[in-house]
Amino acid sequence: MSHAVEIRDLHYRAGKTFEIRDLAVNVPTGSMYGFLGPNGSGKTTTIRLMLGLLRPIKGTITVLGGAVPRESPRILARTGYVPEQPHLYTSLTISEALAFHAAFYPTWDWKWANELLGQFQLRRDQGLARLSKGEMGKLEMLLALAQRPELLVLDEPTDGLDPVVRRDVLTALLDYVSQHNATVFISSHLIHELERICDWVGVMDRGRLVTELPMHSFKSGIKRLRVEHAPALPGDTPFVLLAREGGNGSLETWTVRGWQAPMRQYFEGVGASLREIVDLDLEEGFVELLRTFREPTIGA
Amino acid sequence: MFRQLLYTQWKWSRLVLLIICLASFALPLLSVQGVRPDDLGRFDIEQMLAGIQTWGLLYPILAAAAALILAMTTWGPDHRGKHIYALSLPIPRWHYALLRFGAGCVLLAAPVVAVWLGALVASAATRLPAGLEAYPTILAMRFALAALVAYAAFFAISAGTNRTAGIVLGVIGGLVVVQMILLVADTNINLVGPFMLQLFVWPGPLEIFTGRWMLIDV
Numbered sequence: 001m002s003h004a005v006e007i008r009d010l011h012y013r014a015g016k017t018f019e020i021r022d023l024a025v026n027v028p029t030g031s032m033y034g035f036l037g038p039n040g041s042g043k044t045t046t047i048r049l050m051l052g053l054l055r056p057i058k059g060t061i062t063v064l065g066g067a068v069p070r071e072s073p074r075i076l077a078r079t080g081y082v083p084e085q086p087h088l089y090t091s092l093t094i095s096e097a098l099a100f101h102a103a104f105y106p107t108w109d110w111k112w113a114n115e116l117l118g119q120f121q122l123r124r125d126q127g128l129a130r131l132s133k134g135e136m137g138k139l140e141m142l143l144a145l146a147q148r149p150e151l152l153v154l155d156e157p158t159d160g161l162d163p164v165v166r167r168d169v170l171t172a173l174l175d176y177v178s179q180h181n182a183t184v185f186i187s188s189h190l191i192h193e194l195e196r197i198c199d200w201v202g203v204m205d206r207g208r209l210v211t212e213l214p215m216h217s218f219k220s221g222i223k224r225l226r227v228e229h230a231p232a233l234p235g236d237t238p239f240v241l242l243a244r245e246g247g248n249g250s251l252e253t254w255t256v257r258g259w260q261a262p263m264r265q266y267f268e269g270v271g272a273s274l275r276e277i278v279d280l281d282l283e284e285g286f287v288e289l290l291r292t293f294r295e296p297t298i299g300a
Numbered sequence: 301m302f303r304q305l306l307y308t309q310w311k312w313s314r315l316v317l318l319i320i321c322l323a324s325f326a327l328p329l330l331s332v333q334g335v336r337p338d339d340l341g342r343f344d345i346e347q348m349l350a351g352i353q354t355w356g357l358l359y360p361i362l363a364a365a366a367a368l369i370l371a372m373t374t375w376g377p378d379h380r381g382k383h384i385y386a387l388s389l390p391i392p393r394w395h396y397a398l399l400r401f402g403a404g405c406v407l408l409a410a411p412v413v414a415v416w417l418g419a420l421v422a423s424a425a426t427r428l429p430a431g432l433e434a435y436p437t438i439l440a441m442r443f444a445l446a447a448l449v450a451y452a453a454f455f456a457i458s459a460g461t462n463r464t465a466g467i468v469l470g471v472i473g474g475l476v477v478v479q480m481i482l483l484v485a486d487t488n489i490n491l492v493g494p495f496m497l498q499l500f501v502w503p504g505p506l507e508i509f510t511g512r513w514m515l516i517d518v
Contacts, residue, residue: 051387051388052387053384053387053388072390072392073390073391073392074390075390076388076389076390077390081388083384083388085384087381087382087384087385087388088381088385089308089377089381089385090377091308091311091312091377092308092311096307096308096311099304100304100307100308103301103303103304104301104389104390104391105390
């Protein structure tokens with residue numbers, strides 16, 4: 001499998017309190033990669049490192065086959081970027097912002113940019129300073145898409161947008177990806193949004209990658225189990241025990257990852273009985289994952 | 301690419317640039333207001349030249365002000381956006397800075413042309429006493445060079461972070477304060493003097509700002 005983005009052993013420090021340590025990320029070419037994490041976990045910093053906007057202390061970053069930051073201009077010419085905060089020059093009109101942006105990208109598609117303008121209901125003569133948050137979000141997406149990128153790096157692109165605008169933006173994104181087989185790296189803390197569109201997911205917390213796996217594995221493997229007469233020491237479990245909580249009487253609740261039906265036999269082997277299996281939705285699984293990452297002894 | 305950068309810079313600075321251009325055009329005209337060639341004796345001519353010289357002090361100040369304002373407006377919007385947009389554009393950082401610098405230089409041409417036109421009009425409208433000459437083009441060229449030197453310095457300072465600018469200004473301010481304390485303490489130590497000599501005496505980079513800025517001279 002080839003990777004549009006490969007990060008190895010990345011280390012970066014900002015101030016005394018925040019650092020990214022031993023980060024390794026692999027984004028398969030052509031995938032929609034959801035980059036999940038709570039606020040302040042290091043998603044935006046990782047994206048900025050990935051694009052060469054920040055310089056790491058150590059580690060290697062390869063994007064679209066080129067080394068960052070040495071080949072950043074070449075990489076950025078093939079990458080559409082929507083940052084977390086609007087970054088455009090607010091003194092310009094939409095028309096001027098398009099002309100400015102287009103001048104830097106040889107693959108810029110004016111025809112499509114004009115179509116997107118109509119689709120997003122943006123007026124050319126609107127000043128950027130007067131755009132609403134939703135309109136600015138649509139313009140940022142338009143600029144990223146109309147340069148016909150091979151890789152789209154979207155940093156919380158729909159954060160704070162109303163559902164209608166969010167749908168417009170995501171529809172345009174999915175249309176583009178389906179037509180051009182581009183790779184999308186999208187960071188968000190809106191888990192359900194990523195659940196719908198992503199086929200890979202990476203979870204980050206406190207500057208470290210918690211897990212990276214296909215979305216279907218992430219979604220299907222996390223369960224909540226009701227266990228009766230659970231052993232004090234679970235021993236070698238065939239699944240990953242994320243958390244265990246005592247309930248009423250002898251009944252305990254276990255949160256596990258990597259669950260498969262034949263693993264029921266484990267409980268018979270340790271003298272326990274499995275009373276119920278509850279599917280967790282992605283958000284619950286995500287919360288449990290972070291909880292065990294932050295308190296790794298909880299399941300022991 | 302350059303055209304777009306030039307356009308943005310023009311848009312950010314056009315109002316203030318207009319004011320600077322008006323001032324640049326008016327300054328040569330104002331400097332020759334007192335010139336009346338009839339019945340001028342040698343003493344009157346010397347007085348007249350002294351008056352022009354006094355007005356001439358404003359040329360380097362105007363050049364520095366124009367440069368400072370253009371440098372600030374050049375980087376202001378990028379600073380506000382924490383340079384994210386500029387850094388995410390697919391060109392090397394040095395290239396982007398060079399384009400911004402070039403665009404600022406082009407805009408700086410407007411006050412230079414305004415000084416030149418003002419000086420040409422002032423020269424044409426003034427009957428000069430015998431023995432005196434007008435130097436509108438040389439004055440404009442000198443103004444251009446001073447503005448360019450100041451722009452380069454202010455551009456470099458503005459390109460950095462607020463912290464960098466603060467350090468530069470802090471060092472300058474600290475030197476001045478220390479020198480004042482030394483003066484009050486009646487010591488013979490001169491800290492600022494050697495720096496000033498290095499900067500303002502040929503071949504110092506700021507030498508262009510010194511001397512006589514005369515539209516009309518012998």
